[in-house]
Structure formats: structure tokens, C-alpha cells
Amino acid sequence: MEKEKLIQILWDYLHMNHRLEKSDCIVVLGSHDTRVAVRGAEVFLEGFAPLIVFSGGYGKLTKHIWNSTEAEKFARIAINMGVPEDFILIEDKSSNTGENILFVKDLIDIRQIKAEKLIVVNKPYMERRTYAAFKKLWPETEVLVTSPQMGIKEYLAGYGSGEITEDEVINVMVGDLQRIKLYPEKGFQVHQDIPKEVWDAYLKLVEMGYTKHLC
Structure with missing residues (x-):
């Protein structure tokens, strides 16, 4: 007990408990947990942002269990849930949270996409660390974090x-x-x-x- x-x-501490608001883009961070992809698709389908980016290559765990990158696997889940492919971007080279952020930032900059406010989706226990990393590596952007909606x-x-x-x-x-x-x-x-x-x-x-x- x-x-x-x-x-x-x-x-409880690792959750940020952010209330979602209309944003410029949703960034879904890859991992072994496909429930994160489902949450990202839910947020898009609820109309919180016009674009969704899936980020993730092969991580420490997924390189042993999947034959496609985290971003590709997550995108397929979102498409099957009804997210149109035209509103999806893929970043499939990153292998950790820092690379997720920096590589997505580069992709957004190259595409000249407005990104003043982001909704970032990750595993529940990674909400706080995700927020802290984004504020360090992408400080000019407002960040709201969310995760699969469930208890421990x-x-x-x-x-x-x-x-x-x-x-x-x-x-x-x-x-x-x-x-x-x-x-x-x-x-x-x-x-x-x-x-x-x-x-x-x-x-x-x-x-x-x-x-x-x-x-």
C-alpha cells in the first residue's frame, strides 16, 4: 500500500493539468505507448489546432519491438481515427525528447509554419519534463501539455x-x-x-x- x-x-506531481486552448499546432512525441497517438488524434479531432506533427524515430525500447518509426506508427493510428493525411507532418529522426523538440522546431521553421502556441502530447508521467524541456529549447513558444486521460x-x-x-x-x-x-x-x-x-x-x-x- x-x-x-x-x-x-x-x-500527481508529474502532471501539469493544463487546460487546452486553441493553438497553432499539436506536437505528439513518439514512444512505446500508442495511447499517446490516440490522445493526439483526439485533440486534433476536437478542433484545438489545424496541424499535427508526429515526432520520433526509434527509441531505446521501440527499436526492439517495432519495424517502423514511432512517428510513422503514431501517424497511422491517427489516420485510422479520421485525421486527414494532409494535416499531418512527420519527423522521424529523433531518438530522445531533446531531439524531438529541436527537430520539430527545424521542421516548423523550414515550412514557415506559425507556431506561437503549441499543444504537446506525451505520456502522462512525462508531462512536466516535456513542458520544462520545451520551455528551455523553444522558449519563445507558449506550450500546453496533455496526455492520455486516465488515472495511475x-x-x-x-x-x-x-x-x-x-x-x-x-x-x-x-x-x-x-x-x-x-x-x-x-x-x-x-x-x-x-x-x-x-x-x-x-x-x-x-x-x-x-x-x-x-x-
């Missing part, structure tokens, strides 16, 4: 079988929290205050052995 409480504390129990239940386990996701969450603390000094993202309760929960999870994705 203590573990569930600690994970919930991290989960429902989200983790999606990893009950397959290549990626529930414990693996918890390890990644713990690693992401550590990166929120360390990455500003490396110039990768802007500073984010971490409440003591959140950091204490992180330390306890590390003590429990969730260390596989620590820097």
Missing part, C-alpha cells in the same frame, strides 16, 4: 502483459523525477520546484529498488 501511495505522489491504476493496467512491464514504467517514472532535478544544471530544461513530499516519495522508491532508469 505504501508503494501505491508513493507512486501516486509522483504521478488504469494507466499501469495497460502494462499487465507484453514487452514492457508495470515495474518498468515505475522505474521510468522515478528516473524522470530525478531528471527534473538534474537536467536544469545540464541545460536540458528549465527549473521546476519539487515539493519535499514529492522528493521524499522519490527517495523511498529508490530505496525500494526502483533504480533502473536513474542517471
